[in-house]
Amino acid sequence: RVSCRVESGCWMMYDRPNYMGNQYFFRKGEYADYMSMFGMNECIRSCRMIPMYRGSYRMRIYERENxxxxxxxxTDDCDSIMDRYRMSHCQSCHIMDGHWLFYEQPHYRGRMWHFRG
Incomplete structure (x- = not known):
């Protein structure tokens, strides 16, 4: 088992060097066996602190590329773009303000991606 303790702040961990590969979000707390908790096959190879943000949040999502x-x-959390907007896919986005976590599946499940404006 591999453990991790986050003493303060929020962090994005990556299973590849140079902030590449799958991303895993950690906030303050103890993670006794984070590899099985997140379903990771690889150890953490790089990490990045997510700075505190106190401004507004705004982004545009588009159903197609470009x-x-x-x-x-x-301008706020959305647990399912399909339910809220009847959108089956989000192929591109424009982050105007804030930091956003995108999830592969509804209700904050599956792989995630961190984007910032």
Whole structure:
């Protein structure tokens, strides 16, 4: 078992060097066996602190690549873009303000990606 303790702040961990590969979000707390908890096959190879952000949050999501197709603007959490916007795919986005975590599946499940404006 591999453990980790986050003493303060929020961190994005990566299973490849140079902030590449799958991303895993950690906040303050203890993770006694984070590899099985997150379903990781690899150890942490790089990490990045997510700075505190106190401003507004705003982004636009698009149903197709290159900012094409239907567009929706978000200013708060959304646990399912399919339920809220009847959108089956989000192929591109424009982060205007804040830091955002995208999840592969509804209700904050699956792989995640961190984006910032």
């Amino acid at each position: 900012f094409m197709g239907q567009m929706y603007e978000l």
